[in-house]
Amino acid sequence: MRLVRYSYPSYRSLAPVSGRFSSSPWSGLETEIDRLFATALSDLAGVAAPAARVPVDLYEDKDNTYVRAELPGVNRDDISVEVVDGYLNIAAARKTPAAEGQAEQTFTFNRSLQLNEEVQADKVAAAYENGVLTVTLPKREEAKPKKITVAVK
Amino acid sequence: MSLLQNLIPALNRTTANTESAPANELGATVKPVFEIKQTAEAFGVTVYLPGVAKDGLEITAEDGQIRIVGRRAWQRPTGWTALYRESTDAAYELVLTHDNAIDADKIAAELRDGVLRVSLAKHEAAKPRKIAVS
Numbered sequence: 001m002r003l004v005r006y007s008y009p010s011y012r013s014l015a016p017v018s019g020r021f022s023s024s025p026w027s028g029l030e031t032e033i034d035r036l037f038a039t040a041l042s043d044l045a046g047v048a049a050p051a052a053r054v055p056v057d058l059y060e061d062k063d064n065t066y067v068r069a070e071l072p073g074v075n076r077d078d079i080s081v082e083v084v085d086g087y088l089n090i091a092a093a094r095k096t097p098a099a100e101g102q103a104e105q106t107f108t109f110n111r112s113l114q115l116n117e118e119v120q121a122d123k124v125a126a127a128y129e130n131g132v133l134t135v136t137l138p139k140r141e142e143a144k145p146k147k148i149t150v151a152v153k
Numbered sequence: 154m155s156l157l158q159n160l161i162p163a164l165n166r167t168t169a170n171t172e173s174a175p176a177n178e179l180g181a182t183v184k185p186v187f188e189i190k191q192t193a194e195a196f197g198v199t200v201y202l203p204g205v206a207k208d209g210l211e212i213t214a215e216d217g218q219i220r221i222v223g224r225r226a227w228q229r230p231t232g233w234t235a236l237y238r239e240s241t242d243a244a245y246e247l248v249l250t251h252d253n254a255i256d257a258d259k260i261a262a263e264l265r266d267g268v269l270r271v272s273l274a275k276h277e278a279a280k281p282r283k284i285a286v287s
Contacts, residue, residue: 055239061232070203070240072267130226131203131267 054090054111062145065119065137071109072131079128081135083121088113088135118143179222182246189249193281196255196273202245203267210264212271214257221247221269254279 059066071079071092079092092109119137126135187200202210205223213220223245229235251273259274 056237057235057240058237059229059233059235061230061234065236066233068240070267072201072203074266128266130206131201132227 054109056111056113063139065139067113067135067137069111069133070131071128071133076128079133081124081126081133083115083119083124086115086117088115088137090133090135179244179246181243183241183243185223185245185247187247195275198249198271198273200247200269200271201267202269205245205264205267207264210269212260212262214260217250217252219249219251219255219273221245223269
């Protein structure tokens with residue numbers, strides 16, 4: 001198979017565009033120019049596979065901190081989540097199966113987040129669903145918000 | 154004028170016809186990352202839609218366009234506060250214009266782990282053909 005078009009994520013693709021504006025008179029021209037650059041540069045540089053960016057979201061509630069990372073199309077065995085030295089490292093490899101004319105390609109993703117000391121590193125859990133990895137990081141007991149009643153004498 | 158519109162179907166698809174109804178219900182949309190490869194028989198489209206499950210996915214083929222809409226399945230539980238967001242909650246929308254190069258009856262699609270693979274068989278008229286010279 002010949003690769004006809006690949007569109008890298010950019011600010012433009014990740015930012016939401018409302019329906020009315022996405023069909024501005026310039027949008028067709030911009031897509032054509034993007035495509036022109038993409039094919040021209042990909043022919044020069046070959047098919048390079050730089051470590052791609054993983055968008056992450058951080059949430060918390062009173063017991064846990066949650067990290068959600070968008071990793072579509074990766075097998076569970078190829079995802080590695082590690083807590084090392086106060087950092088949470090998420091690494092994943094997506095292998096595209098070998099097709100005619102192309103060897104098997106591997107795209108690697110990498111993201112490293114710094115954790116504060118409130119995390120119980122041994123109770124970290126992770127789940128992968130629909131292409132999104134959710135890592136649950138329980139907070140230490142001392143770090144949970146607690147109500148302290150003070151008796152006033 | 155009408156002859157030109159008959160020759161070039163894209164001129165009939167002005168923004169008024171294509172964007173009026175669908176744009177309102179989806180609100181803001183994001184264009185997903187995608188790849189297109191082709192063989193002599195078909196186009197293969199791989200669209201990366203993290204967070205979209207089968208019920209949130211909708212593929213329509215009409216009037217020379219393939220439209221893929223993916224709505225994310227995950228709702229943030231109440232009690233979770235967002236500290237830092239890099240992704241959006243907007244739906245994914247991808248429109249591919251093919252001008253009848255694709256046989257719309259033979260579209261096959263598979264969604265797994267947030268990756269949608271669509272195989273679009275080329276219309277008989279669009280396949281490369283040898284023409285015998287008498």
